[in-house]
Amino acid sequence: MTEKTNIYRKNLNAAQLEAVQAPDGPSLIIAGAGSGKTRTLVYRVAWLVEQGIDPGRILLLTFTRKAAQEMLNRVETMLGISCREISGGTFHSLGYRILRRQGGLIGLSGHPTVMDRPDAVEVMGRLIKAQGQDRHSEAPGRKDLVELISRINNRDLDFEQGVRVFAPQWENLIPRLNSLRQAFEDYKRQHFLLDYDDLLLYTLKLFADHPEVARTLSAHYQYVMVDEYQDTNLLQAQMVRALIQTHGNLMVVGDDSQSIYGFRGARVKNILEFPKSFPQARIVTLEENYRSSQAILTLANTVISFAAQRHSKCLRAHNPAGELPRCIELPHEEGQSQFIVSQLKALQKQGLPWSETAVLFRAGYHSFNLEIHLQKSGIPFVKYGGRKLTEGAHIKDLLAYLKVAQNPQEALSWERILRHLEGLGPKRAGQIVSGLLELPEWDSRIRFLQEYPRPQPQLGRLGEMLNLLGGEPLSPSAALEIIWEYYQPLLPRLFEDPEYRKKDIEELLRVSNVYTDVDEFLGDLLLETPDGDADSGQERLVLSTVHSAKGLEWRAVFVIWLTEGRFPSTHARESQEELEEERRLLYVAVTRAKEKLFLTYPLQGSERGGGWQHNEASRFIALLPEEILRRQTPMRENVPRVFQAEPPRRVVREDGGYPVGLKVYHPLFGSGIVEEPPQDRKIRVKFRSYGSKVLHLDFARLEKA
DNA sequence: TACGGGAATATTTTT
DNA sequence: TATTCCCGTA
Numbered sequence: 004m005t006e007k008t009n010i011y012r013k014n015l016n017a018a019q020l021e022a023v024q025a026p027d028g029p030s031l032i033i034a035g036a037g038s039g040k041t042r043t044l045v046y047r048v049a050w051l052v053e054q055g056i057d058p059g060r061i062l063l064l065t066f067t068r069k070a071a072q073e074m075l076n077r078v079e080t081m082l083g084i085s086c087r088e089i090s091g092g093t094f095h096s097l098g099y100r101i102l103r104r105q106g107g108l109i110g111l112s113g114h115p116t117v118m119d120r121p122d123a124v125e126v127m128g129r130l131i132k133a134q135g136q137d138r139h140s141e142a143p144g145r146k147d148l149v150e151l152i153s154r155i156n157n158r159d160l161d162f163e164q165g166v167r168v169f170a171p172q173w174e175n176l177i178p179r180l181n182s183l184r185q186a187f188e189d190y191k192r193q194h195f196l197l198d199y200d201d202l203l204l205y206t207l208k209l210f211a212d213h214p215e216v217a218r219t220l221s222a223h224y225q226y227v228m229v230d231e232y233q234d235t236n237l238l239q240a241q242m243v244r245a246l247i248q249t250h251g252n253l254m255v256v257g258d259d260s261q262s263i264y265g266f267r268g269a270r271v272k273n274i275l276e277f278p279k280s281f282p283q284a285r286i287v288t289l290e291e292n293y294r295s296s297q298a299i300l301t302l303a304n305t306v307i308s309f310a311a312q313r314h315s316k317c318l319r320a321h322n323p324a325g326e327l328p329r330c331i332e333l334p335h336e337e338g339q340s341q342f343i344v345s346q347l348k349a350l351q352k353q354g355l356p357w358s359e360t361a362v363l364f365r366a367g368y369h370s371f372n373l374e375i376h377l378q379k380s381g382i383p384f385v386k387y388g389g390r391k392l393t394e395g396a397h398i399k400d401l402l403a404y405l406k407v408a409q410n411p412q413e414a415l416s417w418e419r420i421l422r423h424l425e426g427l428g429p430k431r432a433g434q435i436v437s438g439l440l441e442l443p444e445w446d447s448r449i450r451f452l453q454e455y456p457r458p459q460p461q462l463g464r465l466g467e468m469l470n471l472l473g474g475e476p477l478s479p480s481a482a483l484e485i486i487w488e489y490y491q492p493l494l495p496r497l498f499e500d501p502e503y504r505k506k507d508i509e510e511l512l513r514v515s516n517v518y519t520d521v522d523e524f525l526g527d528l529l530l531e532t533p534d535g536d537a538d539s540g541q542e543r544l545v546l547s548t549v550h551s552a553k554g555l556e557w558r559a560v561f562v563i564w565l566t567e568g569r570f571p572s573t574h575a576r577e578s579q580e581e582l583e584e585e586r587r588l589l590y591v592a593v594t595r596a597k598e599k600l601f602l603t604y605p606l607q608g609s610e611r612g613g614g615w616q617h618n619e620a621s622r623f624i625a626l627l628p629e630e631i632l633r634r635q636t637p638m639r640e641n642v643p644r645v646f647q648a649e650p651p652r653r654v655v656r657e658d659g660g661y662p663v664g665l666k667v668y669h670p671l672f673g674s675g676i677v678e679e680p681p682q683d684r685k686i687r688v689k690f691r692s693y694g695s696k697v698l699h700l701d702f703a704r705l706e707k708a
Numbered sequence: 709t710a711c712g713g714g715a716a717t718a719t720t721t722t723t
Numbered sequence: 724t725a726t727t728c729c730c731g732t733a
Contacts, residue, residue, distance in 0.1 A: 199722085716728080
């Protein structure tokens with residue numbers, strides 16, 4: 004025992020040790036960026052297990068299952084005991100697990116299907132159409148409406164009240180919106196669908212209607228730990244309270260400076276008011292930073308020091324000063340990408356592996372241009388955030404077959420499946436689906452398909468394949484094999500790039516091998532963001548949104564597109580609160596770096612439709628002094644002075660400003676040849692490496708070369 | 709009724 | 724840049 008205690012002493016500082024050995028009851032660990040949070044949690048679990056706690060009775064709620072898994076693996080190697088029974092994952096996946104087992108108590112029997120965001124949007128679109136769309140230009144689109152409903156749900160607000168708070172511009176549409184919301188709820192009920200919010204809402208409803216369920220769970224999970232507590236919302240806090248009701252053994256870990264999920268209802272309040280909610284709470288603050296150099300930390304502390312709200316700690320560096328972070332101004336996006344590529348190559352020459360480097364940005368599409376350059380230079384990379392693997396049409400297709408076998412009420416997937424058949428359009432698909440939903444049994448549905456008259460050999464074949472899925476429950480991989488055999492021949496007709504899609508699907512098949520239960524497989528896929536684990540050991544540069552980079556670290560980090568409008572995003576202009584979240588987001592971004600940090604922005608950016616815009620440096624970095632941030636403008640002399648986004652607009656006359664064949668220069672695309680003279684204020688130019696582009700003369704002015 | 713092609717248009721962040 | 728929508732044709 005003494006020996007083991009020494010291991011703790013040796014590997015933890017005083018604050019960490021205090022957290023690890025905290026007695027029973029509630030405790031709050033404020034853990035600054037890079038302060039050894041994961042290590043602390045790992046040792047805490049190990050310590051509990053050493054005290055004789057059954058690992059099966061520890062619940063570890065983390066941001067991703069991967070994070071939980073990683074921690075448990077570390078505990079295993081530390082103690083040499085199996086912690087596989089420890090439950091972990093996200094709130095949403097926990098909710099899904101509970102509902103699958105006991106949802107029957109509140110009328111969710113069978114196999115409810117989890118609906119992702121695009122599915123929800125699709126459903127809403129149909130409901131809007133069905134209700135008669137009088138083309139109200141002011142009415143919200145399907146996407147905005149789904150978004151709004153979710154916003155309101157996650158804050159546990161009354162709908163009307165929520166609309167007034169979050170969308171006052173639609174206040175006079177409340178009755179209409181409310182009926183759409185109701186129709187949406189009905190649709191989900193009818194088809195056994197659960198959206199993300201339902202996983203939390205129904206779990207809470209289950210707890211409320213059947214208190215014994217919550218009590219039993221609480222009694223089972225003797226110790227509950229929650230990571231990234233600053234990003235939990237009201238519903239999640241309620242879940243936690245229910246789960247610890249019998250014992251109060253709760254440890255939450257978080258950092259109010261890193262709260263970046265306000266848009267989905269995260270409440271920093273949960274962490275700030277923790278001591279109020281749990282007066283006996285023990286509070287430990289971890290301020291010692293083991294990750295970043297002093298120079299990087301100084302920048303981070305400065306960035307956050309301008310925040311409107313006082314934060315609960317200040318990071319102290321453990322590492323030597325290191326290099327000053329650099330801020331590089333570039334003439335345009337093209338230049339920014341070129342700069343990054345050249346720096347990456349230089350860093351690699353210095354011996355830094357690709358996997359120790361990351362490029363971070365505010366929104367998924369900010370990296371499009373860079374991705375092209377990386378591909379050209381043959382630099383291997385993975386991208387986190389942005390579009391998901393499971394959102395690709397081909398993956399959704401494959402899963403649709405699986406979902407239908409699992410939950411035959413799933414109209415959306417039925418339609419998707421039928422759309423794969425030649426000679427079957429939306430009209431007939433609709434008829435077939437409503438026929439299918441009437442039928443009570445799998446066999447009768449198969450027969451219905453096989454006897455349906457019109458596109459016949461095809462429907463028969465579909466029926467045959469589904470027949471194989473309908474018998475005894477299959478393992479996910481066995482089922483997918485059957486589906487894939489049927490679906491593969493369809494690929495070339497459905498997509499332009501079947502080869503690429505095929506690779507994706509094979510990846511999915513590999514992932515499925517791990518699972519025995521189809522529900523669990525589908526749930527994980529939709530709730531746990533599988534980010535192509537298969538080759539994670541490989542040497543690849545990481546591209547990531549800042550949100551998806553949370554909790555990760557690299558020796559060298561680039562943050563790109565630090566301009567007003569992108570970072571902070573224009574969407575955050577509205578309120579002070581949102582702006583503060585953007586600031587914390589930058590704080591999260593820069594604290595990912597251990598040794599080298601580069602902040603870049605292009606002076607000119609292309610806007611939608613080929614227009615041009617002048618960018619300002621982000622307000623977060625514009626005023627920082629040279630001692631904190633070293634500024635450079637390596638390509639200044641190349642800045643082409645070309646155009647103006649705002650009026651005065653200049654329209655080139657059709658009478659020959661740019662005749663066909665004239666060589667012109669364009670700052671982004673290089674030199675090109677005019678293919679068609681200006682017409683309707685547009686001109687078509689062919690560029691060497693970018694092909695033909697139609698440019699708007701209103702906004703862009705080409706320079707004759 | 710299905711389907712292809714062309715044009716218009718929208719682009720935060722995540723479970 | 725990718726998706727969606729709309730229209731003309733088979």
